[in-house]
Amino acid sequence: MEHTHTAAGHESAHSDSSTKSIWRTFWILLCITLVEVGLAFLHLEYGFLPRVMLNAIFIGLTLVKAFYIVAEFMHLGHEIKNLIMTILIPLLLFVWFIIAFLYEGDSWKNMRKDLKPGTPVETPKIGPAEKHH
Amino acid sequence: MDTAVTAKKKWWAGGYSPFNVSYGKLMMWYFLMSDAFTFGALLIAYGTIRFSSPSWPDPNEVFKSFPGMGHAELPLMFVSLMTFILIMSSVTMVLAVHAGHMRDKKAVAKWLMWTIVGGIAFLSCQAWEWTHLYHEGAWWGRNPFINVDGTQASTNFTNFFFTITGFHGLHVTSGVVLNIVILANVLKGTYEHRGHYEMVEKVGLYWHFVDLVWVFVFTCFYLL
Incomplete structure (x- = not known):
């Protein structure tokens, strides 16, 4: 070296x-x-x-x-391209990491809001397909 | 650093490092990359919990004190000072690395010394901030601050704040210790004898990484 x-x-x-x-x-x-x-x-x-x-x-x-x-x-x-790429490419995982987790957090908040005790439940309408059973 | 770098050089043909850096420096880069994932995981966990909370305390209400200014409301001022100290110590570290390239032992020692002073100043600031928040009733599991919308906040805010800034502070502490070890070696003439100051570059990489993490901690906790 x-x-x-x-x-x-x-x-x-x-x-x-x-x-x-x-x-x-x-x-x-x-x-x-x-x-x-x-x-x-x-x-x-x-x-x-x-x-x-x-x-x-x-x-x-x-x-x-x-x-x-x-x-x-x-x-x-x-530094040369080999070194730059060996460091930066793995860090691209952060793109998925951030999007997935923040989306998860947001959905969690909405679910807690919608499913809180006392929230009126929307009764699903029974469609024509349902009557055959 | 190779003087014969050309576009056509066969980097993977063997005989030399395909990354054109020494083994130690490459491993420092890989360590820092893995550490970036550790900090990334902590910060993303913080983001996830913050996204899942209906409301969150306002950082400008929480971090508004400055030593010796009593109850004056000075949001962002103290943390800006801390940021400035850390950027400054990063600069003195680059200057130490630069002096190492020149093989200027005295200059390396001088700039490393200033870097250590900067690190200790930053840690002292953090100690003050933690003590201040502790006396306001904030700690792991205790949160005296209310949410922006006036509701009672959970302890997520303080738990994440103390864990992440604490983990960063631990990195700064080990960085200061490493810098002191390297400074002792510089003064002893170890690197002069070895013929190069690459160890200064390696701890320099670590030190800049600590500064890099702070840039993100600063944004995530104090600005957003």
């Missing part, structure tokens, strides 16, 4: 540009966080933006932040 440790020499040439990109990432992360907090305050004080839209924006901005941390700070964006 000797070839993985030969980079010291040629990386010093990029010293300035890579320190610059570290700070650029820092400012991006800080600004996104400030925008998030700012939006939350605007919503609290003036009811700016409906809740659903605000939540969508928050989740979107969170994913942008996650991208910058993983790609720049953890350096994954600069």
Whole structure:
């Protein structure tokens, strides 16, 4: 594995540009966080933006932040495709994971509401097919 | 890191790592991926329970205190400070890794030291927040906060909050311990002798992951 440790020499040439990109990432992360907090305050004080839209924006901005941390700070964006794919493809399971579980939670809430004691039961109409038995 | 990376290189022909990283670094990535599923499972469980609840406490009502500000209502301020501390310590960690590439022992030690300071500052903030909430009557199995719609809340809210932030805090704690171990090795000259500072990169990956998880915890508990 000797070839993985030969980079010291040629990386010093990029010293300035890579320190610059570290700070650029820092400012991006800080600004996104400030925008998030700012939006939350605007919503609290003036009811700016409906809740659903605000939540969508928050989740979107969170994913942008996650991208910058993983790609720049953890350096994954600069690794070869094999490594990127071996990490990212398994994480696609989260797509199913999130949709399935949140759908389940929502359905659970509706069932508890509809089946609460005292809720009038809808009597099923007896159709013509039923009469044959 | 390979200087001879070309599009046509046969990565799977053997003789070198098809991922172009050392074994240790690859395994750190796989560990972090599995840890991402652990945190993902916790956060999705939280989301499921929140979706299944008719109402939920308002985070801006719960997390509104700031040390030394008495009863002033300052929602989001303290957690923003914690987020800033953690992002900042991530930056100092990248700078330590960068100094490692330059094989600049003094700079690595300096930036690792700041990273440890950041980690301890974050943990102190969390300790304060937990203590404050505890004195307000919140703990596992106890929830003094009412729902947004004015009804009595279940203890799901506090249970998930303390479990998930606690699990994250545990990760930060072990990260600080790892950083201290690595710092001791840097000062001893272990990596100078070895000829590379790859261990700093490995704990760096772990540290950034802790920051990454916090980004999601911040959104899920304090913003949504």
